[in-house]
Amino acid sequence: MKYKRYLITAALPYANGPVHIGHLAGCYLPADIYSRYQRAQKRDIKFICGSDEHGVPITIRAMKEGITPQDVVDKYNKVIKDSFADMGISFDIFSRTSNQVHHDTSQAFFLKLYNDGLFEERESEQYYDEEKDIFLADRYIVGTCPNCSNPNAYGDQCEKCGSTLSPEQLINPRSALSNAPLVKKLTKHWYFPLNKYEPWLKEWITEGKKDEWKPNVYGQCKSWLDSGLQPRAMTRDSLWGVPVPLPNANGKVLYVWFDAPIGYISATKELTANWSDYWCGEDTKLVHFIGKDNIVFHCIIFPAMLKAHGGFVLPDNVPANEFLNIEGEKVSTSRNWAVWIDEYLKDFPDQQDALRYVLCANAPESKDNDFTWKDFQDRVNNELAAVLGNFVNRAFVLMHKLCGGRMPQFHAVAANEADRNLALEMKAAKERVEAAIEGYKFREGLAEVIDLARKGNKYLQDNAPWSLAKTPELQAANQARIDNCIHLCLQLTANLAILINPFLPFTAKKMCYMMKVVDRMLEWENAGKSDLLKTNYPLRAPEILFRKIEDAEVAAQVEKLHNNLAMAISASLNITTTTTPETPAPAADPALAAVADQKATITYEDFAKIDLRVGTIVKAEKVAKADKLLKLELDMGTEIRTVVSGIALDFTPDEIIGKQVTVVANLAPRKMKGIESNGMILMAQNKDGRLIFASPLETADNGAEVK
């Protein structure tokens, strides 16, 4: 074997909310299957995870709920940890980045790079809150979104319209902490020179991993590498996080994406004193399981950090999955469009393996996939229960009916071709499942196991022991054939338990109980064998492995999703309308922007400042290298004005020429793509995002004032 040890990590879930089925399908379930398989192979593995507890969103959530960041992470660390444990995700450790060992480890890592002179120190101007005496990260800055006028857009993103922002773009930027207006002040940060590692990364990835990594992962990396890497700040101004271990670095913490992957190392340290065997030995196979949103950090930044530090193994593979949609729509935590694990476990007690089955069988391994409750029902009822569950049940029931409740012996003299073939199928299935799991093709591996059960059903059907036992006389004459058939079906059941164990551990355990065997039988080397169960040994009565999912349950879950969505929308409306200036509005979904937008009362004088006028579009053309922009010329009665407007997604130049529009005529000029825009056209935006001209109903004079 090439590797002595396996170090398997699953992305550190962010401790500001519970986990949903998308997390499970994308990362934790494949990681668990892989880990359980490796353990069954008796390989030396450590399966590492923990919650990521730093970063700005946690501090913001703490502010909103009026609690400390530590309260937030304590709460969700527990929720997340419990969900994983209940679903059978078998981490060797589920740690957390707020632990002391993690602070020590990440600080030591940073200091090593610092002492090697790797960091570039750079000063830049950042917004500063003089009231709270603190520099503000982009996320802490709120202001009016220049795009949708959401008064509570963040400095990095407007969560109403989804646009990416920089703090400089916000209108009237203010502090999310104190609501105070902001000043600019110099601040110092430490930049990791990613660009210096670009040649090495190119060689390591584009030459070394081309055929090894999944196409989506490799392609994404290559895209990043081809576009050129820039130095990246590895520190932030914040009070929540791992303090930068340097003098005169008060109020500075490690960037959450610097410290989070080091969390894998800290957690391993916490787990075992021999942690360096796993992290520093060349004979360790390091595999990062992540979702596609983490590719750049795990494939580019973290490896570069490890390389810069020296002495660490690099990931052998990063099998990132894509995203799982729900009922045709993207998961949205703010709209509560998600299937939460803790709620699933309440609604479907003792049905962990049903969910594990569906999420693996339909895992987004090569592209985004859709989870529907109908599909959940179909797969559980028609594949899991009908093929696997039913086969095991048939074998046990027949054994009790035709073989006295004991494992019958195998009569070699009565063996036929079908018997020999079935034994061969067991061996072949082992090889196929093994190859699939080693190659991170978990859905294929799972399908192979079900297929083996299907072959069992066919074998049973072809041999029909119940027909051989129609009358006592007939049964006596055919007992040797009956014994062989049941014997093999039960040996096949034992094989199925071994092969299904990494995927459906709860089921494997139930099967072991029924077969009265100890867990050791599940060791992988036993797969493919036809002598796992001892002849003449009494076995237990069968229990139903998978119950059917009823239509009513499917309907209830779909309804629950839509109810959650409706509640999220109305909650968003309530909170937004009652928001005081001291508390920023909660994250709102772009789809809600149209209904959730409420602004503070203004006086007539405020309104009178706006010069609204009617104009007619006399010329329109698309702006080059911009998706949304049209360059318009407007007849304002006394002048022709140029206005650049972001409406190209909804209108072609031809169809709007001659249209009369309402224009904000005294808006400060602004350059876009090199064209100076003198004003803004008023548009209404529907819930679906479509724009509609807010124009006079009848033709007005060009230049007419609107008031």
Add this chain to the structure above:
RNA sequence: GGCGAGGUAGCUCAGUUGGUUAGAGCACAGGAUUCAUAACCCUGAGGUCGGGAGUUCAAAUCUCCUCCUCGCUACCA
């Protein structure tokens, strides 16, 4: 706009050193059976492989163009 991934049967997916009538599971239809969770087993129907052009004796597979979905990124306000 740039880059990346994907677009194959109603659904979920296999299928590249280009090669006979393009595969599987589910769903659907018919049959057989009754040991079993109204399950299983057999048979069948169902696809111009997103669209177009090209290379070739031969293209799902290679080249170019184009459309759609998702992601990253830019631009936007």
